[in-house]
Amino acid sequence: MNRASGKGRVFALGGVQEIGKNMYVIEYGKVMVVVDCGSKFPDENLPGIDLIVPDISGLLERRDHVAALIVTHGHEDHIGGIPYILKQLNLPVYATRLTMGLIEAKLSEHGLLRGATLNVIDADAVLDFGPISASFFRTNHSIPDCLGVVFDTPAGTVVHTGDFKFDLTPERKSQHPDLHRMAAVGEKGVLLLLSESTNAERPGFTPSERTVGAHIEEAFQRAKRKIFLSTFASNVNRVQQVVNAAARTNRRLVLLGRSMVNVVNVAREIGYLNVPEGMLIEAEEASRLPPEQVAVLCTGSQGEPAAALARLAAASYRKMEISPDDTVIVAASPIPGNERNVARIIDQLYQLGAQVIYGSGAATGMHVSGHGSQEELKLMLTLMKPKYFMPIHGEYRMLHQHRLLAESVGVKPDRIFIVGNGDIVEFGDGAAAPSGKAPSGDVLVDGLGVGDIGSVVLRDRKQLSADGILIVVVTLSKKDGSILSGPDLISRGFIYVRDSEALLEQLHKLVLSTLQELKSSRIKQWGLIKRALKDELGQYLFAELKRRPMIMPILTEV
Amino acid sequence: MNRASGKGRVFALGGVQEIGKNMYVIEYGKVMVVVDCGSKFPDENLPGIDLIVPDISGLLERRDHVAALIVTHGHEDHIGGIPYILKQLNLPVYATRLTMGLIEAKLSEHGLLRGATLNVIDADAVLDFGPISASFFRTNHSIPDCLGVVFDTPAGTVVHTGDFKFDLTPERKSQHPDLHRMAAVGEKGVLLLLSESTNAERPGFTPSERTVGAHIEEAFQRAKRKIFLSTFASNVNRVQQVVNAAARTNRRLVLLGRSMVNVVNVAREIGYLNVPEGMLIEAEEASRLPPEQVAVLCTGSQGEPAAALARLAAASYRKMEISPDDTVIVAASPIPGNERNVARIIDQLYQLGAQVIYGSGAATGMHVSGHGSQEELKLMLTLMKPKYFMPIHGEYRMLHQHRLLAESVGVKPDRIFIVGNGDIVEFGDGAAAPSGKAPSGDVLVDGLGVGDIGSVVLRDRKQLSADGILIVVVTLSKKDGSILSGPDLISRGFIYVRDSEALLEQLHKLVLSTLQELKSSRIKQWGLIKRALKDELGQYLFAELKRRPMIMPILTEV
Incomplete structure (x- = not known):
């Protein structure tokens, strides 16, 4: 491959069109470098789920190409997924001191500290991963020790801001955002900027x-x-x-x-x-x-x-x-x-x-955001002077507002890409453009299980949560199909049985008459019998109560 | 009873220390008048519940005393409970035209329109219910046709503001808040004021x-x-x-x-x-x-x-x-x-x-609140000059802020009562004081069932929603206790069975060994056997997966 004319690629495994679970990949030739590996909390549509982390199956397919994980700062939405990922892909990790301290605590909880390769860096570090080299600039945020990352590749320079605000009077001098280095990076030429959008809806400048x-x-x-x-x-x-x-x-x-x-x-x-x-x-x-x-x-x-x-x-x-x-x-x-x-x-x-x-x-002065507001986002865009722009870290409306901000400081509208997770932006020869899709998705963590909860399980949980379950137990004779035991009705999360005797009696009769009818029609396939019981009971309960409990017939033949 | 020296009583059946479900009762001698009958929506702690309405069992015990329901305006948190209440207690309803139109639509949906006694009033109406008479003043809110209520009783005057703001430039002239009548009421003397607290945390004056x-x-x-x-x-x-x-x-x-x-x-x-x-x-x-x-x-x-x-x-x-x-x-x-x-x-x-x-x-100017902010709440307090004050319509922090506002305009701190639903305030002889408790509570509406969902059902729904259910089916021989069929394991909302064969095999073995152990210990009580299966499987699953599905052993003997 001709290095000078080769293309680089950037995509998100998490963090665009969502808040949290931030993870970005930059790729050139046979080298991939990962930025951040966060988690996010589930909303009410994922009952029982503890945590969501990025799906890295695409990285696992090319595990030999993945050179490193660089972490911009120590918040959960940037480090929360690390234990789950390192278990599958033991990458060397690069982060500043505080960030690494928090990563260590997390790995230690998961019993992963021993096997991990952890490299503490500072903002002056320059890391070489073959054709991709990474250098850094200090940013300011609601946690110390934050970095933005500058990737130099033969296909051009890509900058990832991490999270930032421009607090010009920080509590510690060492946490001053490094405007001069940002200016120098912009001066040297940025082909593609990835900048965070959390407060893109908020006018003004975030207070110190x-x-x-x-x-x-x-x-x-x-x-x-x-x-x-x-x-x-x-x-x-x-x-x-x-x-x-x-x-x-x-x-x-x-x-x-x-x-x-x-x-x-x-x-x-x-x-x-x-x-x-x-x-x-x-x-x-x-x-x-x-x-x-x-x-x-x-x-x-x-x-x-x-x-x-x-x-x-x-x-x-x-x-x-x-x-x-x-x-x-x-x-x-x-x-x-x-x-x-x-x-x-x-x-x-x-x-x-x-x-x-x-x-x-x-109202109280007791809190300020850690994210830059619109004027600060414009400041970053102005310092970096990117030719192409990809807003990151935000739901769609935030990315949209950030696009408008970029246009307002002169980035050409057709050079701004609002992408989804997995959408690849290819860059090189002084240009960038969307190009194809990498595997991406949510991995759900439930207890010690990771990724084993599928949509069927979640749909069941939602139904169970709304109306509970009604179990119908019948034991039939192998010989003549007569009822040896039952029907017994058991419910959980549906109705309070002690108050519902009349209803249960009706259901009991309905089960018997349904079984009787099937028997006289000589229907013996269990699938059909179960379906018939579900339909009959379901219709009856919806008509009577406007509720839809999960109905589970359990038929045993002895 | 000596009318002049008798005591009156006021209490909430809903609406204090909560948002929504507003319902208040004023009582003198053998007459009770109800103000509003709202509903509220459940939060995430009440899975599957559609609506919450006030518990009126206390009113039902004294149904002959309850003279009327007066409705201040047509929002759901003031009318949403009416169909559920009228089914049990067919009170005459008094409300202004728009409010009544919305009540009619609601009763019609529930097939209750025919039997209801609906009286349309305007702000000039004076209603006599024996010793209690009710007159009104126009207020302004985010729905037209709102009323505040003035109750004159031999024990003193009690005012209920309903919801209000002071929009001095309303869209229709007829919706001007009637400051002059409020002033006259205050001038005549208010013993106890009940005033709404929704925006008590918000400084200033709500825009028009x-x-x-x-x-x-x-x-x-x-x-x-x-x-x-x-x-x-x-x-x-x-x-x-x-x-x-x-x-x-x-x-x-x-x-x-x-x-x-x-x-x-x-x-x-x-x-x-x-x-x-x-x-x-x-x-x-x-x-x-x-x-x-x-x-x-x-x-x-x-x-x-x-x-x-x-x-x-x-x-x-x-x-x-x-x-x-x-x-x-x-x-x-x-x-x-x-x-x-x-x-x-x-x-x-x-x-x-x-x-x-x-x-x-x-930010956009496209919405203003319908509730008065702090200056408007102070304006109402100033107009009414109440001797005693009971903030209503709000969670505790809002009632608390309203109390501070009342103190700031001169109400004595020991004459302000922050009450809970059911807490009675007794008034008469120029004074008022907390005194005892009336029955009150939440009635949960789920589908067509009202009040039949208890805490056990809700607890089950929550467990089912978080980790699903695992059902263990075993058929045993009556003769020798040997296993005729099963154990069969069925799960819903717990794990995706196709991906979990090894786990299911372990569980299967565990059921068999548990049953075997119980048999050799000659334990035959089904309660004990079920308990043992629940414990064994529960401990195993928590150790392996950190999950706690509901475990339900179903044993059948034939």
Whole structure:
């Protein structure tokens, strides 16, 4: 293959036309490099499913070509799928220190830490994978240590921004977005830009994380008793601001929730979090201190029922309680789908007599987004000056809005591609264009099973969930087809049997008459008998109750 | 009983510490008057349930005392429970014309119209129910014809505001909130005020519905092809503004969705909606007109999967389609819980190539709330000058915020009662105080069954929905306990059997060994055998798969 005139390819295995499960592949010749491997949570259409990760069957078919996994940052939607993927394809992983610390914790839970090849890099690294080389630029986001990736290939330069905002006054200087390097990359020439679209619907410029710190400190100053603050554990900079506020108001700090303890440990170890000596105490110790000397930093800001905040609100946390006139700050915006759980917790907190500070960021100043708004997305597009553009990380409407933003700063409309997962964009010779499809899809994780839940199982779960199940058990004689036992009717999730004797009697009669009719018609195929029972009972129940339970005839012949 | 010194009582059967299912009772001596009888939709904790209505068993116990049902307005959370209640307690119903039109449609669906006693009133009506008399004041809300109720009793005056905002520039003059009558009521003296709290968390003053009209007309002017607008059918004033915009831009109007057609018919009949002759056309006719002469008004603004907008977005509406460069306006804010469904529809609309105008009211101007914000709640409190206050219509945090508003305008903190459903507030001798509890609760409607779904059924549905069911069928010999047939394993919603042969084989062995063990221990009680099978299989499956399907052993002896 002539290297100079060969084509490169880019496609998503997750993250376009959806939120979460981010995974992108860049390919040139016989080399593929993967960016991120995230997970996402199922919605109400996937009952019982714990997690969704990308389908990598296409990569497995070409496993010798896949050179590396580069991870842009440590959020679940970028690292959550790694254990499931590494089990099948043991790639070398490249990530910055904090990101790698979080990956290690995850692999360790899955017993995969030993076999993994983990390479910690910084933003100055240059990685060579044959014809593809990767270099990086620092971005700023709601977790430290984020990278954008620059892929240089013989077919042209492709840039993947990762997640970003332009926080020009970050809590730590080392987290300044590296505008100068971005400018240099753009100056050198970007053929194709992949840029994140999470806040593409939001006008303006996302406020700095530092604005949150001022509000936190003010609330700490005002609080007369214990103060609780719940936020994302991975937002190390916000955690630092809470630590600072506690220090300035002479409070000791209790950490509640496993992920909060984990992240604080990792972040302190690598020097991303400065906690004064002796500030952290256990919950037991806090109960012996005057309330005005206690602050609590806890998980659960999304209303997760098992997390610390929900348990505190339900007064079921053993070692710590919320007392009247304590202050509780929920420093987060609910992710769509979590609103009701969060609202329930706020209600409970008020019922405990707490002062509660909650609500969307603008109202309280206690939260800002980690994603750049429209002006920042335009800033990235302007710095990178891409010839072609592919918006990523977002549902269709976000990608659509991002396209409009790109057009507004001069990218030609026919050079912008809104793709789906698996859609290949081919690039080379100074151009790019959609071209074919790679295998892609959702792999559903349920308990320890991965990918074994199919559409039939989910359809059954939905039916069972809506109207339950009615089981009809009959034992027939092999000799003459007479009924030896039954019909017995058993139901679960359908009706409360004790209140439904008349109905059950009717159903019983209906089973008998149906069997009798089939017998006189000399119908003996079990499939037909079962079908007839399902139809008769189903029609009767829908007419009587407007319900459609799953009906399961169990016929045994002895 | 000495009338002058007797006590009155007020309590909610629904609507406090929750959104929806509004129902309140005021009682004096042997007379009870009911205000509203709403329904609410179940959340994810009530799988398969269609609707929730108030439990009226307390009223049924004293059915001779219950004099009337007064309905403040025609929204589902105020009228949705009426058919279920009237079936058990045939009360005379009092409501204004539009409200009654909507109640009639509902009763007619349930075949209850014939037996009902329906009395149309206007805001000037005075109703006498023995010691309790009811008079009214006009309020303004997102549906016409709303009332607040003033109850005069020998024990003092109680006011129920219904839902309201203070729209001082309503679309129709007849819908002006009657500030003067409210002032007169307050001047005369209100012992206890019940006021709605829906927007108690929202600062400021809710914008006038008229502001939406201007934005709608602007969008109609700009649209070059067909224009679709989806909003709540019951918002007759918004419908009028859409009609006006269509008239001014020379468009004919198609109505899609049953409730849109119904409400428009009722509202036109009673003169609340003026539609120019010949403006309304059928979908078929629209397809023969140039697209710039067509407007479509449709249901489904909350993303309801079966409503017109969802079907249009999925390109599955038979008689009408959305073409590239058509304009679609979603003139509503998603109610918590509906965000994801609405977002999915926006995505689909963009994929069809439509121009979409969506997002919360402030961003687009296409929606305003029907509920008063904090300044309006304070205005109501100021007009009514109540001695005692009971915030209603809202979850706990909203009632709490409303309490703070009441305190800010001078109601004494110890005279404000945040109650739960069923909590009685007793009033008389110029005072009021919490006092005991009336029966109250949720009645679950599932299909045609009302109240027959208990907690066991719901718990089963949840388990079935998460992990499905595994049925074990064994036929044993009565003589010697030997296995005549089986064990057969049947699963639904658990695993996909074709992919799980090895697992099924293990389970099969486990059933056999468990039965064998029980036999050698001479255990013959079926309860014990079933329990043992459940435990063994349950432990095995959780260890292997981290799943907990419902396990149902079916043993038959012949």
